[in-house]
Amino acid sequence: MYLGRTSPLIKHAAGAAPPRHQLVCFPYAGGGASCYRSWRDGLPADVDLLAVQYPGREERIDDPLVDDIDELADLLAAQLAPCLDLPFTFFGHSMGAAVGYEIARRWEAAGFPTPDRLIVSAQFAPPRIHAGDLLRYDDRGVLDELVRLGGIPASVHDSTELARLIVSVVRADYQVVDSCRFGADAPALDLPITAFCGADDPAVTPRDIREWSAFTRASFTDRIFDGGHFYLRERHAETVAAVAELLALPVR
Numbered sequence: 001m002y003l004g005r006t007s008p009l010i011k012h013a014a015g016a017a018p019p020r021h022q023l024v025c026f027p028y029a030g031g032g033a034s035c036y037r038s039w040r041d042g043l044p045a046d047v048d049l050l051a052v053q054y055p056g057r058e059e060r061i062d063d064p065l066v067d068d069i070d071e072l073a074d075l076l077a078a079q080l081a082p083c084l085d086l087p088f089t090f091f092g093h094s095m096g097a098a099v100g101y102e103i104a105r106r107w108e109a110a111g112f113p114t115p116d117r118l119i120v121s122a123q124f125a126p127p128r129i130h131a132g133d134l135l136r137y138d139d140r141g142v143l144d145e146l147v148r149l150g151g152i153p154a155s156v157h158d159s160t161e162l163a164r165l166i167v168s169v170v171r172a173d174y175q176v177v178d179s180c181r182f183g184a185d186a187p188a189l190d191l192p193i194t195a196f197c198g199a200d201d202p203a204v205t206p207r208d209i210r211e212w213s214a215f216t217r218a219s220f221t222d223r224i225f226d227g228g229h230f231y232l233r234e235r236h237a238e239t240v241a242a243v244a245e246l247l248a249l250p251v252r
Contacts, residue, residue, distance in 0.1 A: 007079040009053045009060065013037070015045040021247055022048045022088040024080065024115075026096030028122075029173035030151060030166060032058040042240035047247055050083060052076060052096075057169055065168070067175035073102045081112070087251060090115040091243060093232060094204075095173055097123035098180050101215075104189055114191055116251055118216075119243065121196040122204050122229055125211035126186035131178035132203075139167045146170065149203060149229040192218045194246055196239070198231030199224050 011033040023043065025036040033051035040049050054072070055063035066072045076099065092100035097120035108114045123129065134145050143163055146152045156163055193216040195209035206224050213220035223242055227234035 007083060009055070009076060009079045010083050011037075011051045011053055012083070013040045013049040013051070015040070015043065015047055015049075017045040019048040019086055020046045021116075022050055022084060022086050023243070023247065024050045024052065024084075024088055024090050024100075026052050026090070026092035026099045027054065028094035028096055028151070029177065030057075030146070030170040031093075031096075032060075034058055038236065039240050039243075042237060043244055044247065047244070048086070050080075050088075052080075052099075054173070056172065065172035067172040067179070069098070069102055069176050069179045072099060072176055073106060077103050077106060084113070087116050089117045089119065089243075089247060091119040091121065092123070093121040094123055094229070095177050097121055098126075098129050098177055101126060101189075102180070104191065105187060108189055108191075109187075114189070117192045117194060117246060117249075118189065119194045119196065119246065120209070120212055121232065122198065122201055122209075124204060124208050126180075126182035126215055127184050128208070128211070129177060129180045129182060131174040134174050135171065135178060139163070142167050142170055150233075151230060186215065188215045188217045190217050192216060193220050195220070195222045196232075196242070197222070197224055198227040198229060198234075200227060201229045201231070203229055 027035050033053040036051040053060055056065035090100040100118055104114055104118050134142060143156060147154050193212050195212045197206050197209040210222055225231040225235045232239040
């Protein structure tokens, strides 16, 4: 296995061959880099996997949580830039799609290298990105919403300590989402966008993700999978294979 570049907030998983491309994955609200660990085996050997680790979870649990998109994007962009020395693609699920779009938007505006493609998953197009009602819920309501979306098992209610930790992280992450004030003037990007969605997602529908087509001046495609908001767990192999197919497309 080839050694790769890493940083405190970037978990690197190299393939077995010299890399030709880098896949940067941004987790969903409440998630950490480990949610992409199992992707390594399904990706081509010459693709490096770089999974973003937001502060305040997993081995970064002692880091202060970040609850603002500007602060989080500043932090991650600074950590990512030195790690990217090959053509690269962004993949973001739910909150991660908003973060990936924000960093790509910033880099394009600044004239920095941008992804070959942005893959957004289970997220509204920029003007409609919002936290919904979750920030108004009490702790039990937050957990119930996460159970409804399929993010956690109902048994989480049985562990007071675990429930408290999950709620604190998810509240901070949803504040990040709520701070995404892109508005109607959110820019289209000069790079292809592909949008993924679960057919039975109770939050973001296939019609919703197709609105991303207005935010690229290049090409747009979409892919609908069987499953709900966390279809990428239910259809793990199919999802990773779909990403691998996109990575094999000619560079724009």
